Amino acid sequence: MTDPYLVARAQQGDLPAFEELVKKYQREIYGLACRMVSDGEEAKDLTQQAFLQAFVHIREFRQQSQFRTWLFRIAINQCYNFLKSKKKYGEPLDCQEVDVVGEGSPEEDLLGEEKHRLLYAALARLPSKQRAVISLKLEQGLSYQEISQILGGTAGAARVNYCQALKTLKKYLRSEEEHEVAVRPYPAVAARFSRR
Amino acid sequence: MKWRCVLIQRWLPDFLDGELKPFWQRRLKAHLDVCAHCRQELEGLQETVDVFRGSPSPDPGPAFWQEFNRDLHLKLAQANQIPAPRRFKVPYYLVGAVSAPALAVLIFWAAGYLEPPHKPVLAQLAAPEQLVYAGREDGLWQEEEYPSWDVNAVLVDLSGQEREILWEKLRF
Numbered sequence: 001m002t003d004p005y006l007v008a009r010a011q012q013g014d015l016p017a018f019e020e021l022v023k024k025y026q027r028e029i030y031g032l033a034c035r036m037v038s039d040g041e042e043a044k045d046l047t048q049q050a051f052l053q054a055f056v057h058i059r060e061f062r063q064q065s066q067f068r069t070w071l072f073r074i075a076i077n078q079c080y081n082f083l084k085s086k087k088k089y090g091e092p093l094d095c096q097e098v099d100v101v102g103e104g105s106p107e108e109d110l111l112g113e114e115k116h117r118l119l120y121a122a123l124a125r126l127p128s129k130q131r132a133v134i135s136l137k138l139e140q141g142l143s144y145q146e147i148s149q150i151l152g153g154t155a156g157a158a159r160v161n162y163c164q165a166l167k168t169l170k171k172y173l174r175s176e177e178e179h180e181v182a183v184r185p186y187p188a189v190a191a192r193f194s195r196r
Numbered sequence: 197m198k199w200r201c202v203l204i205q206r207w208l209p210d211f212l213d214g215e216l217k218p219f220w221q222r223r224l225k226a227h228l229d230v231c232a233h234c235r236q237e238l239e240g241l242q243e244t245v246d247v248f249r250g251s252p253s254p255d256p257g258p259a260f261w262q263e264f265n266r267d268l269h270l271k272l273a274q275a276n277q278i279p280a281p282r283r284f285k286v287p288y289y290l291v292g293a294v295s296a297p298a299l300a301v302l303i304f305w306a307a308g309y310l311e312p313p314h315k316p317v318l319a320q321l322a323a324p325e326q327l328v329y330a331g332r333e334d335g336l337w338q339e340e341e342y343p344s345w346d347v348n349a350v351l352v353d354l355s356g357q358e359r360e361i362l363w364e365k366l367r368f
Contacts, residue, residue, distance in 0.1 A: 015276055022268060026261070031253030040256070048268050055272050116251045138248050163209045170244040 122172035130165035
């Protein structure tokens with residue numbers, strides 16, 4: 001069943017039709033929320049809140065854009081609101097970092113977890129809009145036109161934001177890695193950096 | 197770093213994604229073949245993209261999604277039972293278009309009740325002696341202010357021109 005059909009059914013109050021849409025997009029929205037807020041439990045709450053808002057306002061959706069674009073816009077706004085409140089009131093007490101579930105050897109899991117932690121630490125330093133652009137472009141594979149529909153502005157502005165975000169993320173990743181080497185000089189980590 | 201490198205490096209992210217037109221893709225590739233600095237920048241960006249893509253968002257597992265869908269179903273069912281508030285939305289320009297004439301009508305109606313203080317219609321009086329007695333009849337003079345002299349006796353001594361002058365002075 002296509003999205004327009006499911007949306008039309010949901011607009012008439014068909015809850016199972018909306019739940020089909022939820023199952024289709026829940027992983028993407030959860031992944032986006034994880035990248036934005038770096039907290040698994042908060043990402044789960046924000047994802048549920050995004051779907052709830054979408055259901056409450058589904059009658060106002062006029063299908064001028066794709067449902068996916070509209071849903072991403074709602075999710076991004078929920079994440080922005082959370083980040084604003086976090087900035088205002090500080091981190092929540094029950095903050096949990098996103099856990100990595102690895103399937104390889106313990107050494108691989110450790111390196112993967114380290115890389116994951118460095119990436120999230122660098123992402124947390126990015127402005128929220130750059131974080132959103134980079135997640136939508138690299139993880140969701142959206143075009144600049146679609147990103148501009150979600151975040152507002154033009155496709156050209158989205159492209160400039162993405163270029164800037166990538167350069168800034170590169171700089172922060174390097175500074176996070178150098179900080180890690182200075183604090184915990186593991187041989188494996190040092191060997192990685194000797195090539196630079 | 198040359199100015200050309202600054203311009204080229206702006207297009208490196210699109211070059212990585214292969215989103216440039218073939219002409220610009222070839223131009224950038226030709227520049228990268230000769231410029232070590234831009235090549236190094238490209239490698240740095242490629243590494244960043246690889247790190248990002250190499251750490252995908254973790255899948256929390258089927259138990260997580262079961263609980264997620266159960267909680268969300270309860271919230272959606274609750275939201276479905278609450279009737280949506282009826283909103284009679286009127287465009288702002290219509291509100292202005294209706295309220296402006298209504299306000300004008302109200303102002304004109306209210307102004308009709310606010311009459312200026314009654315002024316003696318002095319212009320309608322023909323003769324100067326009528327101006328004097330009009331003040332008394334219109335209640336402009338108090339009783340003690342009435343002229344005690346005979347107005348006609350005064351006026352009869354005036355010539356026609358003097359009457360005209362008096363008439364003009366009394367009018368203004």
